[in-house]
Amino acid sequence: MDENIKKFKFLRNIIIGAAIVIIIASVKLQVIEGKKYSRLSEKNRIRQRYITAPRGKIFDRNGIEIANTRPGFYVSVIQSMIDETTLESISKILDIDKKAARDKFKLEKNPFMPVKIAHDISYRQLSIIEENIDNLKGIEVGVEPLRNYPYGKLLSHFLGYVGELTHREIERLKDYSINDYIGRMGIEEYNENQLKGKSGIEFIEVDARGKEISKITEKRPIPVVNGHDIYTTIDVVLTESVAVYLEKYKRAACVCLDPKNGEILVLYSKPGFDPNVFVHGLQKREWEILNKTPDAPMYNRALMSCYPCGSIFKPFVALAALDADMITPEKTFKTCTGKYRLGRRIFKCWKKHGKLALRDAIIHSCDVYFYQLGRYIGIDTIASSISKLGFGECTGIDLPGEKKGCLPDRKYFEKKYGKNWTTGHIFNLSIGQGDLLATPLQMARAYTVFANDGKIVMPHVVIIDDHIYHTTDISQAAIAIIKEMLAGVVASGTGRLAHLDDYVVSGKTGTVQNPHGEDHAIFIGYGPGNAPDILVCLVVENAGHGGSVAAPVVGKIIRAFLNSTKLTHYAEEN
């Protein structure tokens, strides 16, 4: 029982202690600080203020800011205080739809939380509001950090943009408020969690005009956490050069990467859009223009458009044949007379090449040779060998929305065309036409097998420490043979216009027949020499031949890159 009395006394003291704590705390609030709280309660002079967390910056590989924040004025509404006439006049000043504004602030469940109804208002609007603030009850104006893209259109697909949340998102995403932005497309969407930070709330005392007099507590009840910065592998200067070289073309996609480690240097898609406009909240009309124009400016062609590969696919067919030991480089087939007759159908070549071996067939891109080579090694050899290079599957790049294209194999043909699929389908596949589809990013990655002696890389845009490789079991000898031929393409073949005087460039041209108009021009090139620092894949839509349109541009891009690295080395050495 003695034990029980000890416990009883202990708990009794706790109960009494708790009561004393409560009473002391009440005395402090009601007696000692009573005056202060009476004043605060008198005229409803407390506001809460939503403090938007500054979004993390995004940097290019050389430390240039490609996305940052700038200050902008916003207008917010406190539901519990606003009346109909005020809403009427503020929507007139801001030139917004009254009903849309109301729909928006109704989404906030806390009626005392200010809801931003307009971002980035003009100085004119600001001064009108400030002048009439006495009559605008429940309206507040403030400064917030807004997303800013210094390079505008140039990096639009790569960076994406930030926009306001939809009604459905507000309900679904727990840690977002109606006052927040969310990243859409590109880096902004993929790295939303790192970039966004955490918005906070502070309590302030205001005067009769709504101006801040003091903060209620020094510590913010909900502190702001700034977003984390992101360091990307993109080279914004090189991207600018690419944009200049492509100025006269309407639609194009360009991927440049470092074949040694998969770092993407350029991810460019044309046409682009200005991501800065989304900060205001897009009007419906603007949105429709962006989405319904036939050029689809919001579409990132570099990783969403699936093109037939065209002749850039031929080296892979040759690689499959050499790797399977089915031919030697000296292998010849029937003479190219500019066309090839298969049953009653005629398959054309773009030129009369005459009799040639593998090297010349690649250098001069002879279709007839590859029709026969494809048929000779068969669909299974092509499909099994080339699937190792990542066709028909996503590259795993750290960006959203990537498409996986299509690599047809025997099963695919049987499913699509029944048992009666013909040699004609293999003919088409052998020259990269027909059912074979790949994104420019996939094409670029597949070519790293040559640039990188058998390894293909995982492309990525955010700097990471451990690069991921996928080692293929393709024979080194076969790769070396094809590499030499790719150098020949630029030295003396269809890719001559990509030639640089002081560097060895290798590559392959492609011209994709397009039933809807002019051919698409493709060129994939890398340089310098045998251990290249850059690999470029360029697709120019409806522009003509790969050799005449795409190759010279790729040559210029490689030169621009190598010149800039030379400058960097020079600067570092001195």
Added chain:
Amino acid sequence: MLKKTNFRIIVAVTVLSLIGLIMVFSTANLHTLTRQAIWLIIAITAAIVLSRTPPRFWSNIAPAIYIGAIVLLFILLFTHGSYPKRWFTVGTVAIQPSEFAKFATVIFLASYLAARKRMKQFSDLMVPFAIVAIPGILIFLEPDLGSAQIFFPILLLMLYWAGMPATKLFLFFSPLVSAAASFIIYIWVAYFIGLTVFLYFNKQLNDFIYGIVGNVLAGLVMPLVWNLLKPYQQERITTFFSPWVDPRGMAWQAIQSKIAIGSGGIIGKGFLSGTQKKLEFLPLRHTDFVFSCLGEEFGLIGIILTTLVFTYLFYELLLLARTTKNRFASIMVAGILAWLGYQTFVNIGITLGLVPITGVPLPFISYGGSSLIACYMAIGVCLAVSRSKFKY
């Protein structure tokens, strides 16, 4: 029979319920008051019925009602459509199983502890820990941190009352302290030195080994795991545990609560004359923040009176737990005391800005049927204990 009823408890609870009705009317409206009055009648009826049952009955059916409560929580968690999964809705009535889970857990834990006379080993802690952890975690997942936290003080106090020495209790849970302290190395070192000194003078080899190993491991593992996480993952966890996760704007209500109480002064603004509550407390002014309206309208005097009534009630419960000769009944009353007492202190502490914000109703005063009925059921059981306490 009647003369053995503990009228002191009845008086205290009646006064609190009357305060509750007054405040519900003041903060809400007649309709809400009517509903609360109906709940109160149901609750009193339940209490009267329970007060006629012998405590032995509760000890017999304890496992059944415990399992029933767990099943209810499971059904709620896995069948309910959208978050938060806190209520079963029947027509216009929302029933909150977590309130009844508290009741069931206290009774079941009491029946388990009553059967064990010696509570000296750490292994004696495992089963009680599991008994409260299961409903606690289920409620935490609803998510309802406010209700889930109640289970921890219930466990602590019942173990203590059942005979577990306070030093053992502290030692058992000390790795948790270690993990929390490990974020600031100086605090952890200071804590660890203090612990080592304590263990040395404690002179128990087993305790010493457990204390050192457990605390060092917890102190090492926690920061390691934490640093392995990516920044945004860390942020997600802090968001999850932080009391600021309040879609209902509780932080705003907390500052308004301090203003309301502070502006009440010594004598208050008078019944129905509170200004703050009319403007700023939506929608929790009659539930979680009813005490701040009381402070505004009845001032320091109202707060002191209410606090004294609560203190008196808890003192009576404690007295009952001590004087009851039946071990099961005694431990059960201690558990009820922990439940009601902790909930009262946390609720009032929130309105005064003393503790972080979580959603906790004030027993007998806050609007809400489930909470009211569960509290009255607990009081009914206490009355049953008081009536039969000399019969064993």
